[in-house]
Amino acid sequence: MSIKSLLQRAGPILLSNEALGRVSAMWPHKMVRYGLLAGVMALTACGPLYSYRSGGEAAAQVDAGTGAGTVGLRGLTTSVASLFRPPQPQPRPEQVLTPEALAQIQQPFLLMFFGEAGGGFGPTSNWGGFAEAGFNGDVVTWVEGSARTISTTRGGLLLATRGYGRDLMTARADRLQAVISGRSGGAQRALRVHRFLDGENAIVTASLVCRITNQGPSSVRLLTGIFATRQIEEACLLADGTEVINRYWVDLGGTTIRQSEQWVSPEIGSVRLQRLR
């Protein structure tokens, strides 16, 4: 059962794994929105300092911030009620991230979109906004308002996710990192290794055999402007024959990945990351 499809499917509620999945699939909707607001608030009010909150508390703070009132009870009743109606369409990023809102964000800010059931990324993709939460060497951990996190290299190569179901525990793509940082040219073969936890808490390893190619210059339009980039493509093959294609649009003359589409796990599929700030 893919999280991706869960996030998009609505339909009759059966007392099944899928139903349980759907219940929780209600969360990203709300959480993503709260997350973004919390992210914005954290950035504008307190700077990039990471204050750790559990999901409920984060949502509560946002609710309090927007004057929404009695949070606990409301949260409960809305989540029960949401069982009986299809999830509301999520606002699009541009509806929330108006130019005025974007002007408030001065710190690094990342958008993540989940792929759609049929593959690809459209306006209805589930998305979330992330602010920097911590640094360890070359790795940045980003946090959403629901306190779920992703970790990337400083450039933006996805290394880990936490809280999205079949999370990426660790990733290894040494060659790709070298290509993005310009230390090494394109047209390379490389091994990419993803690790997950299986249903019994054991580490499972996925190794992807990839071919990295430089696609040349290309420009990317984000909410914060148009960026000149060079595009790198990483076409990978999983052991079961599935092909996944990761794409990276790297700032010209820099190592920041402005936009990327990166495969996470069989259930989550690919996500699109956009580095707005």
Add this chain to the structure above:
Amino acid sequence: MGGSAIAIKICEDLGVNFAEFRNIQRAVKWRLITLFLYLCAPALQAQTLADAANIAARPHLSFNGTPGLLDMPSAFAMPDADMALTIGGFGGNVRGTLAFQVLPNLTGVFRYSQVRDFDRDGDRDRFDRSFDLIYQFRPETARWPAIAVGLRDFGGTGLFESEYLVASKTLGPRRQFEATLGLGWGRLASQGGFKNPLGILASEFETRPVNEVAIDDGTGEFEIDRFFRGDAAAFGGLVWRPTGRLAFVAEYSSDAYELEAERGLIDINSSYNFGVSYQVSSNLSVSAAYLYGSEIGVRVSYVLNPKVPAQASGIEPGPQPVQSRPDRRSAPQVWSTTWVQSPATQNALQQAVIAALAPEGLLLEYLRLSATEAHVTLRNRRFGRSAQAVGRSARALTRTLPASVETFHITLTEQGMATTRVTVKRSDLEELEFAPDNAWQSYVRADISDAGDQPNARRSITAPRFRFAATGYVESSVFDPDQPFTFDAGVRGTLRFEPRPGWVLATSVRQPLYSNRDNINRVSNSVIQTVRSEQDDFNRGNGPKLDRLTLAHYFRPGRNLYGRVTAGYLEIAYAGVSGEILWKPTTSRLALGVEVNAVHQREPGDVFALGEGQFDYDVLTGHASAYYAMENGFHAQVDVGRYLAGDWGSTFTLSREFRNGWQVGAFFTLTDVSFDDFGEGSFDKGIFVTIPTSWGTGQPSRQERTSTIRPILRDGGARVSVDNRLYDLVREDSDPLLSDSWGRFWR
């Protein structure tokens, strides 16, 4: 973890670096790459990625809830660990079945069936509990069919008692046909029976000893002497799957429903049955059938697999990231240790640690800081797997403690007693947070030891002394011989007072608001001391019930030893004193324990009174227990001792445990009470299923729910049920559970 982790590591290092061989010829390089893929593919791809993808195609299920046609079995097996819940009914027969794939080739089945108007000349329904075992001794191959042998209703009353040998094969260019042919004995030879072919082995096989049990409800006994004896008959059928979801089924049944037909409960006009099945989702399937030329039947099956949690590895909030320290040379002031002398700083640090642990659901029990070391004792109230509690607290500490503190000693506690100490180096956390194989490396570098030298804290820093909760409840018992579902529902209040860590005064009181227990007025026909067969008396009525009121002390008598003393109203039917000592080294798969209880029966219907008259009974009961967690995920327990009725004997428990907390198991008790004296069922036995809450929600939780199903509760082999037995408390923090779920350290 272990060998395979190392093999993967070597392959991975080779693989990630193979593109480095730049200065060699292209052809040679490609040959090297091919060789690498050939050698390493098995190591790297040993496991399928998605849990769900590990579940092979699920077989068609019969009305009996096992792989089969409609009323007849097939030889296919369910995927390993699959658990199928089926309700099927036709013509006054309703069968609820729980089938579990214990091993890839062994299926264990519990069935609860209702045959309407079966007893007392049509005045009373028969509620029957039965067990099946199915062994597939040959899985299907390209050329050969699957072959299985099954024992139906071998331990119950014998109403469905039958044995069969069956072969099944998928056929057709798109494998859309499944053909089944079998040979049945017992009930499965009641239609079209012929002389038992096993008669060539011994003529005894040709006659089946009479089983009176099925006719008048007497004792269910283990009667191996009837297996595969008497006439045999052939059965078979075909499943056609025109699409992946739809299946048409036709079968010839060798069951004549003699007992039911005799009573006029069913008309058997034909032995040919026809049905159609639809697979709604991978979990849910339904079917409808026209059976025996007279009846319409319906079946619904829900299949789940403990290895496939609803939310994969979880949807809980992410961990606090590790805060890496600046270099000591570039920022020496950060590494200063003058703070050690300042009580104010120490105090502020304690507050910071409390605040960092709080959002993780971890309570600080005890904290001691020196310039380079931190001793942190935790109470974990959130994480079902202790490795995650340790990992989260370690990362939280990197965000709060001064740079000079390099070593974290994290001690886990249960009920106030320190269990296991995990020592991690802060520099390892910094180095490994995003290392590709950080699970394995962090496990190797952590020092896991027994915390038995640490006395209970004198005062807990943050753990609340008082906890009070009022909740609604449903207290149920299922599969009573007279009524499938007995329960009372109402309000329950629980209070827990812990004046000092390890000393717990706990009580639980319930007030039923609705109860259907009064419908059962069966008087025990036990010929031995009644210790459990009058259990209903204790739950009946609308008065308040004192579930528990106990004072308990938990302590560590020494290394590898755990102790508990509990006194008071131990459970609904017994009051007294219970003491237990457990030996469980942190890294051992074996644990040994001794429990002694001096108890007096309580008075049914009274909150505090001790039993009088019939219930004026006291007994000294206790057991020596051995627990062993096997490497293949099975768990065995043997208890030897004196049971509640004063009978001596032993209990054997075997369960399959999944690392996510699921347990599915069975137990039986043999004591010096004879099968005849025991009464119906001959001896105490049952099955149990434990499901952790987190498996369904994807949120971490220490909650789990255990359901125990006994065909019948009688007086032989009964035990007093005391809260917080040590083994269950301790094993969560101890190997193999701790190391097996170490992958959650980085969650």
